[in-house]
Amino acid sequence: MKKIIYVLTCCLALCFASLSLAAVSSADIRTQAIEISKELRCPSSMTQSLYESEAPIAAELKGLIYKKLAAGESKEQILTFLSERYGEQIRYEPAMNASTAMLWLFPAFLFLTIFFWFVIAVLLRKKLK
Structure with a gap:
């Protein structure tokens, strides 16, 4: 009986550890998504960053950035994709x-x-x- 309780306790500990790692990973992705959205202009209002804008296209692009980061894409891959799709003017610092x-x-x-x-x-x- 003690062995069963020990095994169950270890399994629960592993489950909680994996959940906390997933939460940290999610927070990391969120932080990266915010950084990327601050580096991009909103396609509908070029005076605001994607992060500041409340336009529907901005919300859609913020979600796209988050999904691409969760899928394992790098910051440069995402910036390149968005630059190809919306043009270099979407970046605050265009590539040389x-x-x-x-x-x-x-x-x-x-x-x-x-x-x-x-x-x-x-x-x-x-x-x-």
């Missing part, structure tokens, strides 16, 4: 490629141009004095 190179390079080019003209103006001013 030929079509987005201008977004990344224009600020540096503008800064260098202004700096160059400033240096020339200072040198000409010194030369004229």
Whole structure:
């Protein structure tokens, strides 16, 4: 009788342990889903992140992100999938490629141009004095 109680106790302990691991895993997935949704724009209102938006499409995409994470897909796979489906504008930080190179390079080019003209103006001013 003691052996049966011991075996049942061990089985219950294993069941509770597996349930607590599942809960931790679910919380991890939820945290990752929130992080991903904060990095994406809502397709219906481009001024809000997917996380902030209450549009029906945003709720659908948040559920899709959660399902894909639960299925074992990585963050990059999900971001790539959504970028292919909705275009690069869904990402707050678009990937560097030929079509987005201008977004990344224009600020540096503008800064260098202004700096160059400033240096020339200072040198000409010194030369004229």
